[in-house]
Amino acid sequence: MQTILKIGILGLTIILGSCKNSTNSKLIETDNYSEYIGRYSLKKDLVFEVKKEGELLTLLPSFWGTAQILDSIGTDKFTSLLHPRMQFEFKRDSTGKIISLTSTGNNEINGTALRLINNEYEVVELLMSGKINQALIRLENSSKDFSEEQIVNLGFALIKIPSKVHNGISFVSAFESKYPNSIDLQHIIGLGSLIANKREDALNAFEKAHLIDPEKSLTKSSLRLLKSPNASPAPADSWKIPFDLDKLFQTPSQEEIKNVWKDWKSRDLSLKQAKIEHKENVELNNCRYEIRIISHTVQGSKHYGAVLIPEGAKLKDSPIIV
Numbered sequence: 001m002q003t004i005l006k007i008g009i010l011g012l013t014i015i016l017g018s019c020k021n022s023t024n025s026k027l028i029e030t031d032n033y034s035e036y037i038g039r040y041s042l043k044k045d046l047v048f049e050v051k052k053e054g055e056l057l058t059l060l061p062s063f064w065g066t067a068q069i070l071d072s073i074g075t076d077k078f079t080s081l082l083h084p085r086m087q088f089e090f091k092r093d094s095t096g097k098i099i100s101l102t103s104t105g106n107n108e109i110n111g112t113a114l115r116l117i118n119n120e121y122e123v124v125e126l127l128m129s130g131k132i133n134q135a136l137i138r139l140e141n142s143s144k145d146f147s148e149e150q151i152v153n154l155g156f157a158l159i160k161i162p163s164k165v166h167n168g169i170s171f172v173s174a175f176e177s178k179y180p181n182s183i184d185l186q187h188i189i190g191l192g193s194l195i196a197n198k199r200e201d202a203l204n205a206f207e208k209a210h211l212i213d214p215e216k217s218l219t220k221s222s223l224r225l226l227k228s229p230n231a232s233p234a235p236a237d238s239w240k241i242p243f244d245l246d247k248l249f250q251t252p253s254q255e256e257i258k259n260v261w262k263d264w265k266s267r268d269l270s271l272k273q274a275k276i277e278h279k280e281n282v283e284l285n286n287c288r289y290e291i292r293i294i295s296h297t298v299q300g301s302k303h304y305g306a307v308l309i310p311e312g313a314k315l316k317d318s319p320i321i322v
Contacts, residue, residue, distance in 0.1 A: 155172035
């Protein structure tokens with residue numbers, strides 16, 4: 001399929017009805033996608049995972065929260081369905097085997113990624129799966145030397161993901177003896193510990209950072225937050241909240257509530273300019289659907305949503321899953 005949509009805000013996905021297994025129906029031919037499936041290493045700390053989801057081909061870079069749906073635009077060439085500026089081209093060797101993947105259109109992931117051998121995982125993949133010890137062993141035995149900056153960046157990327165915070169703390173902590181004067185390392189441990197609600201560990205990390213360099217603003221503000229005896233007073237010209245917090249959290253008066261209701265009622269939240277941008281049939285987990293990309297405007301802002309309608313669904317007789 002070739003779908004070029006200029007999408008601003010992707011709204012929501014609606015699934016109508018229930019799906020009846022369609023193994024007896026004619027499936028859409030997508031077997032050619034199978035040869036692209038695999039993992040591709042772009043950098044030491046970035047891997048593409050290409051998967052087949054039903055009849056869709058998707059690509060997920062390390063630390064990205066959303067996979068890109070790939071839309072075929074030619075032989076071995078794809079574009080991101082939602083971000084057409086992003087282009088992907090698979091490269092073959094002389095025998096026709098896929099050996100690499102070149103990405104363009106996004107500076108964060110531009111370049112050529114080499115296809116990885118199955119069952120041989122990069123450090124970043126092991127970290128994401130929580131296999132910290134294996135990641136450290138792989139790092140120690142790897143010919144790819146990770147710098148202090150890359151260690152810190154990996155740790156920071158991990159602590160930003162709620163389910164990976166502990167992985168990030170454990171990983172970065174393993175390098176304290178190697179980089180004893182790294183204030184950035186202590187900052188990652190401190191911030192991660194705060195996120196994990198381990199205030200004593202956070203205080204310990206920021207105290208270490210204070211010994212390395214007592215003038216860093218992040219160290220100073222964190223020690224004040226944690227009420228450390230080493231905390232320095234807030235600067236006289238530091239930013240202050242421009243309103244009274246006690247007044248902010250007071251119980252609203254009836255007049256204030258009335259004004260809020262009046263404001264809400266005056267807003268025009270009606271849907272305008274509804275339009276079906278694109279529709280086609282797809283196969284997901286052995287179920288056939290019609291997918292419709294629908295746009296509309298509310299208060300002048302354009303929104304998009306996807307509606308999946310199972311084959312055989314009846315009008316006004318199908319439950320809705322949002």
